Amino acid sequence: MTVAAVDSGGLRARFRTRIPRAWRTPLGITGAVVATLWILVAVLGPLLWPHNPLGQDFPRLQAPSGAHWFGTDELGRDVLSRVLAGARVTVPLALLLVGLSVVIGGILGLAAGFFGRWVDETVMRLTDLVMAFPTVILAMVVAASLGASLVNAVLAALVVSWPAYARVTRGLVVGIRGAEYVLADRLLGFSALRSLRMDIVPMVTGPVLILASLDIGTATLLLSGLSFLGLGAKPPTAEWGSMVGTAIAHFDAWWMGVFPGLAILTVVMAFNFLGDALRDALDPHTAGVLGQAETR
Amino acid sequence: MSRATLEITGLTLRISSAEILRGVDLSLAAGRIQGLAGESGSGKTMTGLAVLGLLPAGSQVTGSIAYGEQELLALSPRRRNDLRGAEIAMVFQDPSTSLHPMLSVGAQLTDHLRHHLKLDRAASRARAAELLGRVRIADPAAALRRYPHQFSGGQRQRIAIAIALACAPKVLIADEPTTALDVTVQAGVLHLLRDLATEMGLAVLLITHDLGVMSAVADRVAVMRRGEVVENGDRLQVFTEPAHPYTASLLASLPGAAGGVRTLDDVRALREGP
Amino acid sequence: MSAPSAQPAPTSPARPAGERTRHPLLRYLVRRLGVSALLIVGVTLVTFVLTNLVPGDTVAANLGQRAAEDPAIVAAYRAHYGLDRPLPAQYLTYLTNLLHGDLGESQQTHRAVLTDLRSAVPATLEIAIGAIVLSVLIGVGFGTIAAVRRGQLADSALRLVSLVGISLPTFWFALVAYYVLSFQLDLAPGSGRLSPATTPPPDITGLYTLDSLLSGQWQTYADAVAHLMLPTLVLTLYTVGLLTRFTRSAVLEVLEQDYVRSARAKGLPGHTVLLRYVLRAAMVPILTVVGLAFGALLSGTVLVEQIFSWPGLGSYAYQAASHLDLPGVMGVGLFVGIIYLLINLVVDLLYGAIDPRVRVS
Numbered sequence: 001m002t003v004a005a006v007d008s009g010g011l012r013a014r015f016r017t018r019i020p021r022a023w024r025t026p027l028g029i030t031g032a033v034v035a036t037l038w039i040l041v042a043v044l045g046p047l048l049w050p051h052n053p054l055g056q057d058f059p060r061l062q063a064p065s066g067a068h069w070f071g072t073d074e075l076g077r078d079v080l081s082r083v084l085a086g087a088r089v090t091v092p093l094a095l096l097l098v099g100l101s102v103v104i105g106g107i108l109g110l111a112a113g114f115f116g117r118w119v120d121e122t123v124m125r126l127t128d129l130v131m132a133f134p135t136v137i138l139a140m141v142v143a144a145s146l147g148a149s150l151v152n153a154v155l156a157a158l159v160v161s162w163p164a165y166a167r168v169t170r171g172l173v174v175g176i177r178g179a180e181y182v183l184a185d186r187l188l189g190f191s192a193l194r195s196l197r198m199d200i201v202p203m204v205t206g207p208v209l210i211l212a213s214l215d216i217g218t219a220t221l222l223l224s225g226l227s228f229l230g231l232g233a234k235p236p237t238a239e240w241g242s243m244v245g246t247a248i249a250h251f252d253a254w255w256m257g258v259f260p261g262l263a264i265l266t267v268v269m270a271f272n273f274l275g276d277a278l279r280d281a282l283d284p285h286t287a288g289v290l291g292q293a294e295t296r
Numbered sequence: 297m298s299r300a301t302l303e304i305t306g307l308t309l310r311i312s313s314a315e316i317l318r319g320v321d322l323s324l325a326a327g328r329i330q331g332l333a334g335e336s337g338s339g340k341t342m343t344g345l346a347v348l349g350l351l352p353a354g355s356q357v358t359g360s361i362a363y364g365e366q367e368l369l370a371l372s373p374r375r376r377n378d379l380r381g382a383e384i385a386m387v388f389q390d391p392s393t394s395l396h397p398m399l400s401v402g403a404q405l406t407d408h409l410r411h412h413l414k415l416d417r418a419a420s421r422a423r424a425a426e427l428l429g430r431v432r433i434a435d436p437a438a439a440l441r442r443y444p445h446q447f448s449g450g451q452r453q454r455i456a457i458a459i460a461l462a463c464a465p466k467v468l469i470a471d472e473p474t475t476a477l478d479v480t481v482q483a484g485v486l487h488l489l490r491d492l493a494t495e496m497g498l499a500v501l502l503i504t505h506d507l508g509v510m511s512a513v514a515d516r517v518a519v520m521r522r523g524e525v526v527e528n529g530d531r532l533q534v535f536t537e538p539a540h541p542y543t544a545s546l547l548a549s550l551p552g553a554a555g556g557v558r559t560l561d562d563v564r565a566l567r568e569g570p
Numbered sequence: 571m572s573a574p575s576a577q578p579a580p581t582s583p584a585r586p587a588g589e590r591t592r593h594p595l596l597r598y599l600v601r602r603l604g605v606s607a608l609l610i611v612g613v614t615l616v617t618f619v620l621t622n623l624v625p626g627d628t629v630a631a632n633l634g635q636r637a638a639e640d641p642a643i644v645a646a647y648r649a650h651y652g653l654d655r656p657l658p659a660q661y662l663t664y665l666t667n668l669l670h671g672d673l674g675e676s677q678q679t680h681r682a683v684l685t686d687l688r689s690a691v692p693a694t695l696e697i698a699i700g701a702i703v704l705s706v707l708i709g710v711g712f713g714t715i716a717a718v719r720r721g722q723l724a725d726s727a728l729r730l731v732s733l734v735g736i737s738l739p740t741f742w743f744a745l746v747a748y749y750v751l752s753f754q755l756d757l758a759p760g761s762g763r764l765s766p767a768t769t770p771p772p773d774i775t776g777l778y779t780l781d782s783l784l785s786g787q788w789q790t791y792a793d794a795v796a797h798l799m800l801p802t803l804v805l806t807l808y809t810v811g812l813l814t815r816f817t818r819s820a821v822l823e824v825l826e827q828d829y830v831r832s833a834r835a836k837g838l839p840g841h842t843v844l845l846r847y848v849l850r851a852a853m854v855p856i857l858t859v860v861g862l863a864f865g866a867l868l869s870g871t872v873l874v875e876q877i878f879s880w881p882g883l884g885s886y887a888y889q890a891a892s893h894l895d896l897p898g899v900m901g902v903g904l905f906v907g908i909i910y911l912l913i914n915l916v917v918d919l920l921y922g923a924i925d926p927r928v929r930v931s
């Protein structure tokens with residue numbers, strides 16, 4: 001996962017954000033493996049489902065058995081199939097959410113850090129405003145206003161997620177923009193855009209990506225939380241959070257809530273393990289933005 | 297006194313397969329400043345840390361560090377810690393990072409005082425003020441209440457020296473004490489060290505890469521190269537008639553050295569040397 | 571850098587006649603409060619805009635279908651809640667009422683929002699305060715141990731525990747805890763703040779635990795505490811995970827600092843070095859996380875209160891949001907925003923208390 005480097009030569013220093021092999025710790029590998037497994041489950045989709053996740057063909061509220069490893073729910077659907085199908089909803093959406101937050105937050109943060117003054121003020125006040133609320137509550141309000149649906153849940157989650165990236169990116173940019181190679185390039189006549197693209201973006205991408213990888217877990221929890229509250233996926237969509245939400249009314253049928261929740265737990269843990277390993281490998285102590293000289 | 301206060305014999309140090317020290321011999325005598333010079337990586341700082349017992353994890357040490365009757369390397373960690381600060385003290389290079397930013401100067405001066413000497417609050421504060429006076433900090437009583445960031449670099453280093461000498465130790469290791477300071481301030485700190493060494497009968501190990509600093513205050517000068525002491529003698533003799541070619545090249549690299557830069561032949565000879 | 575003979579920074583007892591340096595802390599507070607006030611206005615604006623984005627009709631949501639079909643009733647409803655006036659006018663009215671302490675009337679419960687909050691907030695405070703205190707004690711403790719024993723078994727174990735903690739879906743864990751501990755094992759009650767048979771204590775603060783203590787009702791106190799346990803446990807787990815992780819990295823960073831080595835060189839005992847030198851410096855970043863953790867906690871209550879039938883702010887927020895109860899939502903938004911700002915203010919002040927370099931000068 002090498003980020004394309006700045007051209008070498010002349011006044012520009014040669015920096016690259018490379019993910020060193022050190023991330024391959026037991027935890028890191030476990031995380032990578034589990035995450036990949038879930039992505040496969042999402043991708044392969046229907047090929048893996050033993051039954052139709054929407055099909056209400058079976059006896060209701062059956063405990064886990066040989067026929068139904070995860071039991072059946074209140075409408076007679078096979079829970080295992082629904083859990084597997086849920087991967088297609090949650091995992092891609094979480095990735096999408098993080099991707100969008102990085103892009104939007106990143107662009108705003110870049111602009112704020114690079115152009116400064118009123119752009120900076122506006123963006124920072126905006127982030128202040130959003131960050132003045134605890135995330136779930138604000139997301140909940142936005143989702144409720146927009147109407148309960150998966151798309152709106154993602155939008156609501158996006159609203160609360162982008163500020164963190166904007167702030168981090170801005171901070172990084174402010175740290176770099178005084179660096180000598182940046183100034184040198186401006187003196188050489190680089191336009192603002194080119195300077196951004198060639199000097200600043202490559203240095204910012206690494207830390208931001210690490211942050212993003214650590215954030216996938218949080219995104220998953222936020223999205224499934226919103227669905228749990230009924231503000232995200234609508235029935236009969238098989239989504240883990242909403243499955244847990246429905247399970248509250250059927251206490252005895254513990255399998256209805258436990259398995260989808262376990263799915264969420266394993267996905268989030270996998271991405272957290274992976275993100276942690278990546279971050280430790282890049283060792284924040286020595287790998288400050290300007291310290292990321294070519295290693296290994 | 298003819299008997300050395302601290303005697304280092306055959307000290308070796310390995311840190312996970314890297315040989316840092318290969319047999320160092322040094323001795324420190326009361327009231328005298330022993331200089332230890334060398335480039336970065338020569339092992340001089342590690343020698344100082346070894347005396348204090350503050351080496352990083354994974355260090356393997358052999359040899360002997362004799363402090364009076366005691367063999368430091370054979371002491372229990374508890375006993376060793378009792379000696380630190382009380383009898384053997386250290387001053388570090390950068391006073392802006394070696395003092396705790398959130399504790400008052402008074403607090404940092406008195407906490408080990410009270411621990412080692414069992415003084416009460418009033419007595420320790422009085423002694424702290426007296427120490428600050430000794431290192432020439434103006435208005436000591438008020439200074440006790442202030443924080444390190446409110447002082448200049450030179451003042452901070454003096455405070456660090458006061459902290460090191462608070463319990464009247466017998467040995468002081470000074471690791472690059474003036475390197476982080478402005479040139480105009482360095483002389484003051486060095487002369488302070490010189491005076492204190494004489495007044496208190498301290499045995500000082502002055503570690504520095506700066507031969508100019510060395511020539512100002514050291515009585516004896518030892519030169520280290522790659523984990524070994526290659527020369528150790530009286531200051532005047534070392535500076536005027538160095539016995540080892542390495543020392544000679546160090547001296548020659550001083551700006552304005554007599555005789556100018558040595559020839560390539562000598563450098564080559566050094567490389568192929570022992 | 572000043573010349574060698576310079577005095578340390580003067581704080582001469584005789585101040586000049588100028589007032590500019592007087593009470594810097596006060597000026598700082600005033601300035602912060604001013605900024606916070608602006609932010610709060612911003613918060614009200616945001617919630618107002620959001621709640622009016624509603625594509626759904628709040629009238630229909632709250633009146634019920636048959637009533638909503640009667641134009642007269644609808645008109646009366648709209649007039650009552652001022653929904654028939656233009657938006658800016660509505661907002662201005664809201665703001666003016668706010669200054670009088672009137673947060674409007676909930677479209678859902680038909681009581682003053684302030685009254686609703688008055689009963690909901692203490693309920694949440696009870697579990698939130700318990701959770702944050704426990705989390706800080708356990709989390710900071712664990713994090714410090716993990717940092718000091720870096721690379722050893724204790725470190726790996728604690729890191730694993732904290733990773734699991736932050737990966738847990740709070741709502742799911744609440745469900746599991748309820749099912750296992752309450753439903754199956756009957757170790758703790760899992761529904762509501764008190765048993766159905768118990769009457770609530772007299773309303774002094776709204777905190778059942780405190781009120782029953784103050785009134786000498788020991789049985790009620792025991793009952794209230796028993797009911798607190800499960801929700802607090804669930805909330806604590808996530809926050810402990812968060813605090814352990816951040817404390818560990820904060821302490822690790824401090825351990826590398828020169829001043830820690832200086833402390834050791836002074837021969838101070840290990841625990842003194844840890845408490846006085848290490849933790850004190852690590853407190854600054856840890857405080858930041860505690861502030862964030864409190865916010866996360868408030869978020870968590872929304873999910874947890876559903877499961878434990880806890881009539882707190884989280885439940886209220888959820889009810890209001892899903893019923894499109896505009897005053898209710900705005901009330902919650904406002905209140906939560908204020909709490910958060912207050913917490914940030916307290917954290918900033920604590921920074922100043924801990925780190926003299928930060929102090930206003």
